[in-house]
Amino acid sequence: xxxxxxxxxxxxxxxxxxxxxxxxxxxxxxxxxxxxxxxxxxxxxxxxxxxxxxxxxxxxxxxxxxxxxxxxxxxxxxxxxxxxxxxxxxxxxxxxxxxxxxxxxxxxxxxxxxxxxxxxxxxxxxxxxxxxxxxxxxxxxxxxxxxxxxxxxxxxxxxxxxxxxxxxxxxxxxxxxxxxxxxxxxxxxxxxxxxxxxxxxxxxxxxxxxxxxxxxxxxxxxxxxxxxxxxxxxxxxxxxxxxxxxxxxxxxxxxxxxxxxxxxxxxxxxxxxxxxxxxxxxxxxxxxxxxxxxxxxxxxxxxxxxxxxxxxxxxxxxxxxxxxxxxxxxxxxxxxxxxxxxxxxxxxxxxxxxxxxxxxxxxxxxxxxxxxxxxxxxxxxxxxxxxxxxxxxxxxxxxxxxxxxxxxxxxxxxxxxxxxxxxxxxxxxxxxxxxxxxxxxxxxxxxxxxxxxxxxxxxxxxxxxxx
Numbered sequence: 253x254x255x256x257x258x259x260x261x262x263x264x265x266x267x268x269x270x271x272x273x274x275x276x277x278x279x280x281x282x283x284x285x286x287x288x289x290x291x292x293x294x295x296x297x298x299x300x301x302x303x304x305x306x307x308x309x310x311x312x313x314x315x316x317x318x319x320x321x322x323x324x325x326x327x328x329x330x331x332x333x334x335x336x337x338x339x340x341x342x343x344x345x346x347x348x349x350x351x352x353x354x355x356x357x358x359x360x361x362x363x364x365x366x367x368x369x370x371x372x373x374x375x376x377x378x379x380x381x382x383x384x385x386x387x388x389x390x391x392x393x394x395x396x397x398x399x400x401x402x403x404x405x406x407x408x409x410x411x412x413x414x415x416x417x418x419x420x421x422x423x424x425x426x427x428x429x430x431x432x433x434x435x436x437x438x439x440x441x442x443x444x445x446x447x448x449x450x451x452x453x454x455x456x457x458x459x460x461x462x463x464x465x466x467x468x469x470x471x472x473x474x475x476x477x478x479x480x481x482x483x484x485x486x487x488x489x490x491x492x493x494x495x496x497x498x499x500x501x502x503x504x505x506x507x508x509x510x511x512x513x514x515x516x517x518x519x520x521x522x523x524x525x526x527x528x529x530x531x532x533x534x535x536x537x538x539x540x541x542x543x544x545x546x547x548x549x550x551x552x553x554x555x556x557x558x559x560x561x562x563x564x565x566x567x568x569x570x571x572x573x574x575x576x577x578x579x580x581x582x583x584x585x586x587x588x589x590x591x592x593x594x595x596x597x598x599x600x601x602x603x604x605x606x607x608x609x610x611x612x613x614x615x616x617x618x619x620x621x622x623x624x625x626x627x628x629x630x631x632x633x634x635x636x637x638x639x640x641x642x643x644x645x646x647x648x649x650x651x652x653x654x655x656x657x658x659x660x661x662x663x664x665x666x667x668x669x670x671x672x673x674x675x676x677x678x679x680x681x682x683x684x685x686x687x688x689x690x691x692x693x694x695x696x697x698x699x700x701x702x703x704x705x706x707x708x709x710x711x712x713x714x715x716x717x718x719x
Contacts, residue, residue, distance in 0.1 A: 288419035314384035317638040321358035328357035373413035385415040393418035394475030395460035420445040482577035489570040
C-alpha cells in the first residue's frame with residue numbers, strides 16, 4: 253500500500269491490517285511459512301499430501317445439495333435449528349426428528365433469484381465449483397472469501413458471486429467515537445493483488461476459522477489457517493520429498509566389487525568387467541537385479557542408508573500428522589491399506605464430524621450475509637444444506653425405515669410423520685392401523701388343528717381332489 257492510500261484511510265478513520273499469518277515467538281519464527289502466499293505455494297501446490305487432503309475435502313464438501321426454504325412455523329424452525337446446532341444428529345431417530353421439525357417449519361421454494369444465484373454464482377462457475385473453491389481457500393488460508401457484485405447499485409440484489417483469493421484479502425478496521433481503533437470487527441476489506449480494490453463490508457463474505465491469537469495488530473480478525481499449526485510438519489515433509497528426489501536422481505554406486513585374488517586384476521580385465529556390469533547390472537533397466545560372476549568375487553552391499561530409512565519414517569509420521577491437522581482420515585489417502593468396512597466407517601466419520609459441521613457454519617454465515625440483500629427475505633427465507641441426501645447417511649435412514657415399518661400399531665401417516673416425510677391426510681386409509689396377517693395370539697398356538705374332513709369330502713365329490 254502506498255503512502256497516499258494510507259493517508260486516505262487515516263483521514264476516514266479506517267486502517268488496513270495486513271494479512272500476516274506468522275508471528276515471532278521467542279525471537280524465532282514458528283515455521284517457515286512467512287506469508288499467506290506460502291501456504292498456497294509451499295503448502296497446497298508444493299506438498300502432495302496437503303494437496304490430496306484439501307482437494308478431496310473440497311470436492312466432498314461441494315456435493316452437499318443446497319435448497320431455499322420459506323419459514324412457515326418459527327417455533328418449529330427454532331426447534332430445528334436447536335436440534336442441529338453446529339452439526340447434525342447421527343442416529344436414525346435424531347435425524348428423523350430433525351427432518352420432522354424441518355417439514356413443520358419450512359416448505360421448499362421452487363423459484364427465486366437466490367436459487368439461481370447459488371446454482372450459477374457467476375459466468376465461469378456452477379454452484380459446486382464455487383463452494384469447492386470457497387472451502388478450499390478456507391482450508392489453505394484459514395478463511396473463505398466471496399464478493400457479491402450488485403451491478404453498481406449499493407442496495408441492489410446481487411447479480412454475481414465471486415470467490416476471492418483469501419491470501420490477498422486485507423481487513424480494514426474503523427475508529428471508535430473516542431478515537432481508538434475498533435479491533436472487534438472489520439469495517440471493510442481490501443483486495444490487494446497487483447492492485448488495490450476497496451470492498452464494502454456488506455458485500456464480502458469472510459467465512460473463517462477461529463483464531464485465538466488476540467493482538468492489537470488485528471491478527472485475530474483473520475482466520476487461523478490449519479497450516480499455522482501444521483507448518484513445521486509440512487516443511488518436514490517437503491524436505492523429505494526433496495531429499496528422496498535428490499537421492500533418486502543421484503543414486504551413486506550401490507556397491508563395490510573387488511577381486512579376492514591376492515594378485516588383483518589387470519586394468520584391462522577391470523574395464524571389461526565394468527562394461528559387462530554396465531550392460532547387465534547397472535542402469536534403470538537392471539534396477540534391483542543381481543548378476544552372477546564366474547570368478548571368486550566378493551560384494552559389499554551398501555544397501556539403504558540410515559538417512560533413507562529415516563526419510564521413510566518421516567514421510568509416514570508427517571502424513572498422519574497432516575491428516576490430523578485437517579481432521580482427515582489417513583486411510584482415505586491409501587485405500588489399499590484398509591478394509592471396505594474401515595473405508596466406509598472412515599468416510600462416514602469424516603462426513604459427520606467434518607463436512608457437516610463445516611456446512612453448518614457456512615449455512616449460518618451465508619444466510620446472515622446474503623438474505624439481507626433481498627427485500628423481505630430475512631425471517632421468511634432460509635438457505636439450508638440437505639444432509640439427509642448424503643449417501644453416507646442413507647444406511648442409517650434405511651435402518652430407520654425398516655424399523656418403523658415393523659411397528660404395526662402406527663398408522664401409515666404416523667410412520668411417514670415419524671420419518672419426517674410428507675403425510676397424506678386426505679386419504680382415510682392412511683389413518684388406519686394395519687395388523688400383520690401372519691401373526692396369531694399366543695393362546696391359539698397349542699390349540700388342535702381344525703377338522704377339515706368335511707371340506708375334503710365335498711371337494712372329492714366334485715372331482716376337485718385326486719387324493
